[in-house]
Amino acid sequence: MPRRDISREELFALVWEKPTQEVAKELGVSDVAIAKLCARLQVPKPPRGYWARVRSGQTPRRPPLAAFREEVDRRRRETVRAKSAGLLSKLQQQFYQAALSDLKRQGIGIDQAELRAGRLPDLDADIASQILLLIQGRGHDWVKDGAVETRWNHSVQASASKVVEKLMPMARPQLLMFESEGNRNWYRASGPAVLVRLTVPLQERIASLVRLVREHELRHVVMPLMACDHAWSAHHVHGPDTYLLLESTLCVSRTEIWVEAMRKAWREEDPPERVTIGRLNLQSIMPIDYMPVREVSLSPAISRAAIRPYRERLQALLELDRVHEMISHSAYGMERNVPDQTLALADRIWFGQGNPFRAARKAWEHLQDELERWESELEAERSALAQSILGVEFGDIVVAENRGRFLRLSVSDVSLHASDKGATFILNGTRFRKDGTLGKQHETLALHFEGDF
Structure with missing residues (x-):
């Protein structure tokens, strides 16, 4: 059983069923690693002399698995969030209804997408994705045309951002395809193509980088796709003539994202070559202007x-x-x-x-x-x-x-x-x-x- 698949309850059962050395051997790790895992997950281990007492025929007391304080606290916070997550304010409901009206005019079925007592329903992933892009592309126009009855200001944009925040976990992640510039035919591609799954955490990271670019008036910033915590979401596709190693970075500017790759041949005598792979407009793939801010500002002194x-x-x-x-x-x-x-x-x-x-x-x-x-x-x-x-x-x-x-x-x-x-x-x-x-x-x-x- 791989270590990453062990739940806290399973680990508790294992360490009280057999000595730590046997558990470590079964899982293919050291007994020190088991001890550290028990400490991290707050799993009590048998006291010294426990297994000697078991071998002598005794049945020592086995304590219950106490509640994991950190886990209990986290679940409590998630429960509170879940109760309020789907509830929209009157202004947020107007943005949502304007998006549904646009979808209906396009002939898209929205029967299961109507609000229920001001709460979001369990939306289809594709519908949620389309609503997000409509808010990005049409949100300002809805206010100007009167579909959303208010005057545009910072607080209105913040309210629309809250709708985006609540819809993002429901939306289907898009798969972004970055192709080599100047050659779009994969079957005879001279350069690589990179596919990146646009998950919610990755969108939040891109949004924070865009804010950084705008605040500091930078041309763009880069995020390595091979070393960052979203590397698992990137997949590289090579053409038939690519016998190369590839190191790629995701580049983020005020309005666009693209991939730059350094490709190297297997032979050391061949010089490396930098390749720019595709450019995508941020407003066309994600609600970049309405992304919620995930940064927490802290003062050195706690009140x-x-x-x-x-x-x-x-x-x-x-x-x-x-x-x-x-x-x-x-x-x-x-x-x-x-x-x-x-x-x-x-x-x-x-x-x-x-x-x-x-x-x-x-x-x-x-x-x-x-x-x-x-x-x-x-x-x-x-x-x-x-x-x-x-x-x-x-x-x-x-x-x-x-x-x-x-x-x-x-x-x-x-x-x-x-x-x-x-x-x-x-x-x-x-x-x-x-x-x-x-x-x-x-x-x-x-x-x-x-x-x-």
């Missing part, structure tokens, strides 16, 4: 208003941290200060066969296992609490000022450290380069709240 709803959880976390630290110091002090031989000698001289000192040591060893599990649960709570307070999720793009410089970060980890004097929020992630592409450098952003809870 008391952001902390107030989570005051009790922060206080509870602080108390648990203190208790954990106190017990950890005691347990590890017991482990370091008294050698096993000394304990064994003391048991033999004073207690004979009773061995209370060594029994105490075994109890401390068991406690250490529990402390490790406790630490993983505390870290999960720190992450979930930090995400709730900051309004940040894994994968979000965070924009902030860090040490006097502008920083744009793709978030991969969030945590916090609390004390009596306040809290520090830690965001880790990959930094964007100045040209707007996602780089390889990892960066840490620290945000502070000073004061009691």
Whole structure:
């Protein structure tokens, strides 16, 4: 069974069914990898001595699989979003109805696409795709012609963007075909063709790059198709004479996208050649002017208003941290200060066969296992609490000022450290380069709240 196919429940069943070494061998990974996976998914492992007790005929207690705090919190947020996602405001309903009217005039069946009490129905993927492109191409005209009764301004565009945001997950992803310029016949193509699946995350990334181009008045920015997180959506098709290696990048300007490729022959003596592959107008393939902004702007100082709803959880976390630290110091002090031989000698001289000192040591060893599990649960709570307070999720793009410089970060980890004097929020992630592409450098952003809870 490949590791990526294992659910949290399956992993829990495996580690309590057989020793970790056997589970690791079965999955083709190391026992250290299994331990890390258990820690990341908050799956409790059997304590030390568990399998010896099983072999001796005992049936030790098997704990239940506790709720995954991070997962529970994520599902709760998704449930709230789902309840409000399909509900359109009166202005948004006008944009939607104008799109349906255009589709109806074109003879396209829209019987199942009508709103129900102001909510979006379960739309056909092709209908959703066409509505998105109609909003992009006709949204401003609908306002001008009176189909949408309002005056065009920034808030109206933001309202239309919300409709786009709600429709995008329903739409069928388009497959963009970038062909070699100057030769459109595949059967005798002198250059490659590149097919890119225009998924929702890729559209959001393209929209953020377009905003970067417009804000900084750049000609275009590039995103490597071979190294970026959307590489799986690109497919390269070569003509019959292409015995080449291909490295390609997606180029994004204010109005267009295209692919530039560096093609290399198998033979090292043949020089590499740069090829431009196709150009597509952004407005014709996606609602680029109405794409929702996915960037989160954060201030270096966290306000008391952001902390107030989570005051009790922060206080509870602080108390648990203190208790954990106190017990950890005691347990590890017991482990370091008294050698096993000394304990064994003391048991033999004073207690004979009773061995209370060594029994105490075994109890401390068991406690250490529990402390490790406790630490993983505390870290999960720190992450979930930090995400709730900051309004940040894994994968979000965070924009902030860090040490006097502008920083744009793709978030991969969030945590916090609390004390009596306040809290520090830690965001880790990959930094964007100045040209707007996602780089390889990892960066840490620290945000502070000073004061009691």
